[in-house]
Amino acid sequence: QSVLTQPPSVSGAPGQRVTISCTGSSSNIGAVYDVHWYQQLPGTAPKLLIYGNTNRPSGVPDRFSGSKSGTSASLAITGLQAEDEADYYCQSYDSNLSGWVFGGGTKLTVL
């Protein structure tokens, strides 16, 4: 089991909005540590999508947004496009483990 919990899959039609949750604990998300999100297309390396809970790197469309509250975080994708179909991972630092932890990943299907 992953330290951070994500739903295994989500789906939505083109143009719709979907959210992916990431639940942690007081030693990671609930502490001072930021949550980051990655998008991974099949056969490629993960790509940073959201950093510091809410920030988008240059080049990431504003259709992607992040939020954090308490021991949870969420990634929202609006105006779904076929190219958004990918695996999404959340990440944070865990003080109990003294290391970085990832969620188990969520597969987004665009119907």
Place this chain on the structure above:
Amino acid sequence: QVQLVQSGAEVKKPGASVKVSCTASGYTFTTYYIHWVRQAPGQGLEWMGIINPSGDSTNYAQKFQGRVTMTRDTSTGTVYMELSSLRSEDTAVYFCATGGTEVITAFDYWGQGTLVTVSS
């Protein structure tokens, strides 16, 4: 621009060791921390450890302590990850990644990944 280029795929027998390299360019090598992350087939991402290329200090995930060694060669701008006592469960794609000069931060740049297959 920052680039991390990894060595090619490896096939190893159970009990053997594997050493994967990650050559950095586009920045001053000793200033960016390097992480190693692995992904078993069809599975999620798993953090293995971090190395400070400046002072060679390391921090390994508890799961891998005693089996993993991360080193660096400042003359070539290369970081190495060696995993010993390989078993079938170590079959995975191994990535190097960096978040820059900060220790606790997002991983901005990733290598292309190296497939390590452990099979008798």
